[in-house]
Amino acid sequence: xxxxxxxxxxxxxxxxxxxxxxxxxxxxxxxxxxxxxxxxxxxxxxxxxxxxxxxxxxxxxxxxxxxxxxxxxxxxxxxxxxxxxxxxxxxxxxxxxxxxxxxxxxxxxxxx
Amino acid sequence: xxxxxxxxxxxxxxxxxxxxxxxxxxxxxxxxxxxxxxxxxxxxxxxxxxxxxxxxxxxxxxxxxxxxxxxxxxxxxxxxxxxxxxxxxxxxxxxxxxxxxxxxxxxxxxxxxxxxxxxxx
Numbered sequence: 331x332x333x334x335x336x337x338x339x340x341x342x343x344x345x346x347x348x349x350x351x352x353x354x355x356x357x358x359x360x361x362x363x364x365x366x367x368x369x370x371x372x373x374x375x376x377x378x379x380x381x382x383x384x385x386x387x388x389x390x391x392x393x394x395x396x397x398x399x400x401x402x403x404x405x406x407x408x409x410x411x412x413x414x415x416x417x418x419x420x421x422x423x424x425x426x427x428x429x430x431x432x433x434x435x436x437x438x439x440x441x442x
Numbered sequence: 443x444x445x446x447x448x449x450x451x452x453x454x455x456x457x458x459x460x461x462x463x464x465x466x467x468x469x470x471x472x473x474x475x476x477x478x479x480x481x482x483x484x485x486x487x488x489x490x491x492x493x494x495x496x497x498x499x500x501x502x503x504x505x506x507x508x509x510x511x512x513x514x515x516x517x518x519x520x521x522x523x524x525x526x527x528x529x530x531x532x533x534x535x536x537x538x539x540x541x542x543x544x545x546x547x548x549x550x551x552x553x554x555x556x557x558x559x560x561x562x563x
Contacts (some may be wrong), residue, residue: 341546367546367548369549371489371550371551378549378554378556379481379489379538379552379553380536380551381547381549381550384546384547384548384549385547385549385552390547395540422488422489424489424549424550426548428504429502430491430503430505431494432490432491433489434488435488436488436489
């Protein structure tokens with residue numbers, strides 16, 4: 331199985347300041363079709379997960395442009411340019427390049 | 443717009459079979475552009491992919507659960523289902539159903555609200 335490792339596991343951030351979450355995979359996520367199926371999901375308290383970013387850097391419909399994704403191969407990053415109160419929650423990276431699909435442990439974003 | 447809703451017993455006894463259904467509304471489950479999956483989350487923990495079923499009928503399961511899992515589709519009811527046999531307390535979790543987009547994202551882009559299942563005698 332591909333192991334997804336996120337850092338940090340907890341991130342206290344001041345409102346209006348940027349935040350960054352890293353995700354590293356135990357092997358390359360480049361699929362044989364040339365795509366890299368790395369996505370980011372947000373889970374607000376008491377809510378189901380919500381897709382934010384797919385294929386490394388593509389924002390899903392309705393996702394604010396303060397969220398951005400980057401990376402390649404085995405190293406990926408989710409950035410929030412200016413954190414807002416509604417961004418509080420847990421963020422997960424997920425790979426769909428290889429079965430079984432696997433998630434990172436989650437990074438809890440909280441406001442200082 | 444498309445919505446997913448999980449349903450099933452909230453309490454299952456150890457060694458019995460957990461059965462959940464996901465009802466898809468606002469769209470057809472019979473589209474080759476999508477696949478349908480189950481993901482679970484134990485209390486206070488992270489997400490675990492259980493398995494997915496594709497339009498072709500192909501199924502893929504997490505090897506850690508494969509011997510106990512069956513996912514199926516009922517197109518006449520626009521539903522798909524999860525069966526997990528021989529459950530233990532470790533299977534206590536919120537179970538989510540979700541839609542995967544084969545064509546564009548290859549990610550789970552629409553999720554149900556989740557249903558809590560407790561395994562206890």
